[in-house]
Amino acid sequence: MKKHNYSAGPCILPQEVFDKSAQAILNFNDSGLSILEISHRSKDFVAVMDEARSLALELLGLEDKGYKALFLAGGASLEFLMVPYNLMKEGGKAAYLDSGTWASGAIKEAKFFGETVVVASSKEENYNNIPKGYSVPADADYFHCTSNNTIFGTQMKEFPSLDMPIVCDMSSDIFSRVLDFSKFDIIYAGAQKNMGPAGTTLVIVKEEILGKSGRIIPSILDYEKHIKAESMYNTPAVFPVYASLLTLQWLKKLGGVAAVEKLNNAKAELLYNEIDRNPLFKGAAAVEDRSNMNATFLLNDAAHTETFDTMWKAAGISGIPGHRSVGGYRASMYNAMPIESVQVLVDVMKALEKAI
C-alpha cells in the first residue's frame, strides 16, 4: 500500500535519493567499495563534499557573493552555541526574535555569552503567530530569527533590513521558497527536512562578518577553522552529506527553488483551503503567518478524533498527529511530498465530513 509520509522531520525525501544512496552503500561510484567504508579524504568523497557545498550556494543564488557553505555536525542545536561564540563580542549584545520552541532554545544558549535581547515574542499566544512591529537595538552584534516554526506551523513572510549581521535558522524551510538570501549573513539548517537525512547541518556564512568578536573560540566551534579546512576540520558525516548531495541534485533537476516553491504553494493552498472550508476543522496558526511546510489544524469537536484517526491511517497516511505543545494535527509537506499525497489527506477530511 502506498504510504503518505507527513513526518515533521526526519521526513520524506525523493525516491531517487533512496535508490541511489542504497546503491552507493553496496558499491560507490563503481569502486567496489561502499560509501560507508571510504576515507573522507578520498578523491571520490572530496568531490562529493565540494559539489554539495557549491550546489547549496548555487540553489540559493549565493555563488560569488562572499559566502561559504559548510556541512557540520551537531544539528541546529550546536549552531545555537556557535553563532554567539563567533559573533557576540565580549560585553556585547545580541537580538533574538522569539517565534517558537527552537528560537527559544537558541536564546537560552546565547544567554551564556552575554546580553541577549528578545525583541519580541509570541510565547503568550502559544506561538500561534510571528511577532511583528518590533525594533532591534542598533548596537546589537547580530539579529537572530527562525524562518519556519515546525511545531506551531508558522513561517516568516518578511525579514527586517538591519545594519548588522542577520542570522537565520532555516532548518525547516530552506530550499522551499525563493528569498533574497543575500540579506542573511549566516543561514543554518539541520539537513533532515528538505536537504537530506539526519546527521549533518548546512551552515552558510558570509566570510566578512567573521573574526570580529574578539573571543577566543574553541577550534571545533570556530567557523573560520571549518572554512579553512574546506568543511573537513574533522571527519564529516560522510553518508548524510552524500545523501544531501543527491537531494540537492534532484532539486536542481526539478528546476531549483523557484520550481519547487510553485509546487509547495499548490500543496499548501490545497490543504489550507480544505481546513478553512470544512466545518469540522480549524487552523491552529494565524492565517497570515501560516507555514507552507507544516500545516497545523484541529478538529472543532474532539469527539471525532477516533473516527478521523482510523480513516487517515486506513488511507496510508502517517506522521500527522500534532506536537504535544499544540495538539490536533500537523501535516508536513516538505519538498519531496507529491501533491497526490496531499489530495489523499484532503479526501479523507471530506470523507469525514460526509460520514458524520
Place this chain on the structure above:
Amino acid sequence: MKKHNYSAGPCILPQEVFDKSAQAILNFNDSGLSILEISHRSKDFVAVMDEARSLALELLGLEDKGYKALFLAGGASLEFLMVPYNLMKEGGKAAYLDSGTWASGAIKEAKFFGETVVVASSKEENYNNIPKGYSVPADADYFHCTSNNTIFGTQMKEFPSLDMPIVCDMSSDIFSRVLDFSKFDIIYAGAQKNMGPAGTTLVIVKEEILGKSGRIIPSILDYEKHIKAESMYNTPAVFPVYASLLTLQWLKKLGGVAAVEKLNNAKAELLYNEIDRNPLFKGAAAVEDRSNMNATFLLNDAAHTETFDTMWKAAGISGIPGHRSVGGYRASMYNAMPIESVQVLVDVMKALEKAI
C-alpha cells in the same frame, strides 16, 4: 576484483552491515518507509537507539555498573571540548597524556578552560612510542589519554590506576580488545573505525562523576542533559546510529570483544612478523607499543617505493599509504578486516623481496 580496504577510517565494515543498511534505506523493518525518512521519535527508531546504547555497554561489560551510553554528534573533536566543560572545575586543572596528534588536539581545547598539565609527551620522538613512567598531579580533576594513535601506529597496553576520573579517547580501538573498561569514567569514540560509518560518536559516561564541576554548561554540551533525554536531546544521526547497531550486532554474533581480539591478534602477528622478517621493511613505532589496529612501516630503501606501490595496487589493496606525518605505509586492520586480506599484503611484501 576483490578489494582489500586498509583505510585508516572511515574504514572497512562487515559486508552484512552494508547489505542490511542498504535494505533499510529501501524499506526499513518492512514498514514501507526508508530509514532515512522516519522520525527519530518513531517507535522503530527509539528501539534502535535503545538497543545500540545497551549493546555498547554489554559488549564492554559495563551493564549495571552506573554507566550510560550516548550516541552524540560532532565526533571525538567535540568531545575534546565537552570533557573539560563537564569535568574541569572553575580554577581547577586537568592532566593529559600527549601520545599523538589527537591527544594534542584534546589538550589544545582543554587549555581554553583552565590549567592543563601535560604529564608526558612523545612529541620529540614524532610520537613513535607511548610515554611511560609519568606521574599525575593528585589534585587534577581528571586524567585524559588516547588508547590508540591511528597516525603513528601506537597503542596503550597499560593504563594508570588513579584516584580521579579517567577519560579515554578510544576512537580507533574500541571493541577491538578486552580491557577492564570499568577503570574508565568516560570513554568516547567516533564511530568510523570499529563501530560504524562516520557521523555519530559513542560516549560512555559513569553518571556519578557528573554535576561536580560547578560550571554552567551550554545545554548541547551537557552530558547530564543528553543522559536525561536518553540520547535524543536533539535529532540524532539516525542512519549512522542504525548502521552502528548493525555492526555491534555482528560483533555480538561473532562472540563479542574477546573473540574479535583473538582475530585481531592473529592479523597483527602475521603482519608484524613479516615487517620484522623481511629485510626490505622496518616498523615505524616502538615494538612494545605497536598498535594491533594500525601497523606503520617503511621501506628501508625508498628507491623500491614505485615497485611496491604498483604491486599492492595490482593485488587489490587500497588505503595503505602512510599519513604525511610518518610517511611510508600504514595498514589498518580493524575488526571487520579478514585475515585473508592481511595475507594478501604479506604475500605482496614477500613478492617484492623476491623481485628485487
